[in-house]
Amino acid sequence: MINKNSPVPLYYQLEEYIKGLIEKGELQPGETLPPEREYAQKYKISRMTVRQAINQLVNEGYLYRQKGKGTFVSERKIEQPLQGLTSFTEEMKARGLVPGSQLVHFEIIPAPSPIAEQLTIAENTPIYDIKRIRLADGVPMALETNYISAHLAKNLTEQIANESLYDYIEGQLKVRIDSATQVIESSIASKDEAALLNIAEGAPVMLIQRKTFQKEGTPIELVKSIYRADRYKFMIELKR
C-alpha cells in the first residue's frame, strides 16, 4: 500500500489509501480507525507522517478525533461535487447534466471605476466583458457576465470564452484559482433577462456575484450570474 520509492509523499499515499477505504465503505461511519502508532509500525513510517495524513482527512471532514479514545469515521459522507469552488461547467457535469454556452457579448472595454476597484487595477484599464447564456442539457440555466483584466487574460478569444473559462485560466494562463467570495441575492427577472433565459418577466431569479482570487489574494475576475430559480438551487457546506 505504501511505496517508499515513489515520488508521491508518504503522507499523501496513506491519506489516499484511507480515503479510499472510507469511500469504498470498507471503513464504516462511526468505526474506529486503527491507532496512529499501528499505522506507523505497519508501514514502517514515522507517527508524525501518519498524523499528517490523518490531519488532512480530519480537515476535510472524513474523520474526527477524540482525545484519549481514538479516531473515527464521520457519519456524514462528504458531498464531493457540491462543496468548494467550482465553475458552471464543472458543476453541471457533477450533476450529470451536459453544460453548454451561448456567447451573446464579447468585447474589450475600459474598466469602469467600480469594477476596476474590485479587480484592484487602474480605472479604464482594458478588461474583457463577456456575456454568455449558460445551458444545461440545452436549456437556459443562467446568464453569466465575466470581467477579467485583458492584461492578465492574454489572447483570450471568443472561441475560448465560449468554452470553460476556468480551464483556460488554470490551464493556459497557469494562474491557480484559490478562493472566491460570493454574494447571493434573490431577485426577479427583468424584461431582457427574461427573454434571454426564456422565462416570464418578473419570475424569481438568483443573483450571484463572485470574485475569484489567487492564493496571494490578488483578484482574478468578477462574475455576475443570474440563475433561473425554477431550475437551480445553490448548495454549500459551512464549517463553524
Added chain:
Amino acid sequence: MINKNSPVPLYYQLEEYIKGLIEKGELQPGETLPPEREYAQKYKISRMTVRQAINQLVNEGYLYRQKGKGTFVSERKIEQPLQGLTSFTEEMKARGLVPGSQLVHFEIIPAPSPIAEQLTIAENTPIYDIKRIRLADGVPMALETNYISAHLAKNLTEQIANESLYDYIEGQLKVRIDSATQVIESSIASKDEAALLNIAEGAPVMLIQRKTFQKEGTPIELVKSIYRADRYKFMIELKR
C-alpha cells in the same frame, strides 16, 4: 512572546502572535515572513512546531507559501464576521443591527417521515416545531422554522426558543455545532409569508434550508428560513 511554561501550546502561542502582527498591520499584505528556521532559533523551539503554527494560518487564509521563496502575508483580509457558520443572532450583531425575535409557533409534534429521515431519528419521534419572525432593528427580516429532536433538546422552553437557539444548544446542551449544509433558492412570498414579513405577496424571497451537524456527523437540527430579498444578501467565502 513565547512562554514555554504556559499550558498554552507553543504552536498556538506563535500562531496567535503572528496573526496579531497581521491584524495590527505590522506585517503588511505581500510582505515576506521570516523563515521558519529563524522563528525556531529565535524562540528556541523546533522547526516542526513553527510549521504547525504557520500551517494553521495558511489554512485560514492569512498566509501563503511559495516553495523555495518564502511565506507571505495574503493580500486580502479575511472577512471575519461573514465567513463560517453563524446564527441569525450572531450575524445581525456582526452587521451592527439589533437582532430580535417574535415567536409565532411552539409545539412538540411527532416527526413526519421526511424530517425524521433528515435528522436520522425514527418517524414520529417527538420533535420541537418552532416558528419565529426574525427581526433586525425591529423590522421583519426572515421567517424561521426550526426542527430539533425533543430527546436532544431537553427542557427547551418558549422563553429559550425566543432567544438564541445556538447559545442554548452549545451553552446548555453542551452540544458542539461543527458544520452545516445549506440549500439556497430564490422564490416568491406566499400570502401567509408575505403577511408575516410585512411585504407584498409575490415579492422575491430567499429560501434557505440548513441542516447542522456535530463533529461526528450526527444531525442536530433542521432550519427552514425565508428571507426578504430587499433586506438580505447572503455572503460566503469558498475555497477551491
Added chain:
DNA sequence: GAGTGGTCTAGACCACCCC
C-alpha cells in the same frame, strides 16, 4: 551555492479515557 519551504525520522512526555 545559499536559502527557502516540503517531507520525514525516532524518539519523548503529556492529558485524557476506559477498565
Added chain:
DNA sequence: GGGTGGTCTAGACCACTCC
C-alpha cells in the same frame, strides 16, 4: 495502568528559487 491522541524535539535530505 494501558492505550489513545496532542504536543514537541533535533536533527536529516529533497526540490525549488534566486543569484
